[in-house]
Amino acid sequence: MLHDLIEQYGPALVFANVLAGSLGLPVPAMPALVLFGAMAAMHPGSIGQQVAPVLVLAVFATLIGDSVWFLAGRLYGGNTLKTLCKLSLSRDTCVKKTERFFGRWGVRVLAVAKFIPGLSIVSVPMAGAMGTPYRQFLGFDGIGAALWSSTGLLIGVLFAPQIDMMLAGASHLGRMAAVVIVVLLALYTLYRWQRRRQLIKKLANARITVDDLYRAMSGKPPPVVFDIRSEEKRKLDPYIIPGAIFADERKLDEILSKFPLEQKLVIYCSCPNEISAAWMAKQLAEAGYHDVVPLLGGIDAWRDSGHPLESLISAACEPIAVQITPKAI
Structure with missing residues (x-):
């Protein structure tokens, strides 16, 4: 058949x-x-x-x-x-x-x-x-x-002989084999979705809003803001929050060497769920930083709120390793 x-x-x-x-x-x-x-x-x-x-x-x-x-x-x-x-x-x-x-x-x-x-x-x-x-x-x-x-x-x-054996075994089980496969796929998808949902829910309260960040940037001392978008994303959207520093979550040692643990850090990305920013904030918190939070809604929320943006074309920002020194803190 x-x-x-x-x-x-x-x-x-x-x-x-x-x-x-x-x-x-x-x-x-x-x-x-x-x-x-x-x-x-x-x-x-x-x-x-x-x-x-x-x-x-x-x-x-x-x-x-x-x-x-x-x-x-x-x-x-x-x-x-x-x-x-x-x-x-x-x-x-x-x-x-x-x-x-x-x-x-x-x-x-x-x-x-x-x-x-x-x-x-x-x-x-x-x-x-x-x-x-x-x-x-x-x-x-x-x-x-x-x-x-x-x-x-x-x-x-x-691998035709081996596949033939598998098909023969599945035919003995009849429709049950197809049901088992569908159920396993559904359970795997549900597991991935639930794990992602739990992570987002867990981090929901550990964020800073764009309005709170805007007010904090006028304070003394202001928070250090990290832009952790990929270089490719920044080419598609060549704007940053004013004063933001490019940072790479793969190079946390550079941040540890340049900023004291008491420094307030705010991290933003461009993905809707800010999981990249939340993950980096978690890593920095585990490294000893006392006040590090992702920006709720990322750069899109900042833009939608009407707060100013800085053009990368005019900013000519450099990577964190050369742009910021300890004296700038």
Whole structure:
């Protein structure tokens, strides 16, 4: 029965799965390619003849879905990345890592992005937001789609006997096997969502509002404000809170060496849930700082409140290591 289903609808199912996966929906795109490759190896006379067309369809489906995200990045810029940051079940810091990865390698990263979880869904709209020519995007994304699709089909071909055994076992269990898989996936998704929700709830009260920060900046001494957005985010939104210092959460030692533990620190990022800022605040608090808090709503809340911003073009800020000295505190 499975053979007949794959033979008749296999290419269409693979196309639909890959397209949905490239659009960001939680569907098994790679398993669909692996299954088709295994069925092609076990039935070379019928399904095996469809491997080449399926490979073309998978690449085409990937390019369609990725083009949608590319266009979203081109039209909406950093707002697209903020939406992804808000919807992602991973911490915002994971999104920032992919931004930095793209910033280092540029559009070339699309050739391998499909093999790195989370990288593709961020790097594709970032390519659009950063003004990458569409033809160049299609070239590298097409290479990546071809490599990724070929890998899935090849895995299915190489491990066809083992996959056949798994399918035979699943057939003995009948519908129960499908129910178990769906339940396990649902539980995993619920666990990730609940863990993220608990972290946000835990940090909800340990924040400073934009109005409180604005008043504190007029005090003596004023708080030190850290901008921990990635360099790529700052290119898309080249403004900072006046006097803010660029800081890297990976280099906490630099902060420890330049600021006394009694110094009040305020940290902001651009992700809607401020988890990156909250995570860094937690690290600094554990390092001994007595008063360190993330900014509620980040730079977007500051902008929406009508408080002034400083342009990076005119500010010409330098990294923390050279911009600030202990005498400036």
